Amino acid sequence: MTKLVKLSSKGQLTLPKEIREELGLRQGDLLELEKLDQNRYVIAKYTPLRQLARALEEEARRRGYTEKDLMNAVEHVRQQLWQELVAQARKPRWPKKK
Numbered sequence: 290m291t292k293l294v295k296l297s298s299k300g301q302l303t304l305p306k307e308i309r310e311e312l313g314l315r316q317g318d319l320l321e322l323e324k325l326d327q328n329r330y331v332i333a334k335y336t337p338l339r340q341l342a343r344a345l346e347e348e349a350r351r352r353g354y355t356e357k358d359l360m361n362a363v364e365h366v367r368q369q370l371w372q373e374l375v376a377q378a379r380k381p382r383w384p385k386k387k
Contacts, residue, residue, distance in 0.1 A: 294362075312334050
C-alpha cells in the first residue's frame with residue numbers, strides 16, 4: 290500500500306486515518322523512525338517494550354550472541370522455572386496433623 294502525504298512548511302505531515310487506525314495511534318503518541326537506507330525509513334509506534342527489545346538485541350549483538358544462543362538460553366531458563374514450579378506444587382501446603 291502506497292500513500293502520498295504532504296509535508297507542511299513546519300516539517301509536519303498528517304498520517305492518513307487508515308494508517309493511524311492500523312497502528313493504533315492516538316494524539317500524543319510517540320513514533321519511532323528507523324533508517325533503512327539513504328531514502329527510506331520505517332515508522333512504528335513507540336513503546337517502552339519495543340525500546341527494551343531493541344536494547345537487548347543490540348547488547349546481545351555486541352557480546353556476540355546469536356539468535357540460536359539466546360533461544361537456547363531462554364529454553365534452559367524455562368525448563369529450570371518449570372522444575373521449580375513442579376517442586377513447589379508437590380510440597381504439602383498444610384502442616385501434617387498430629
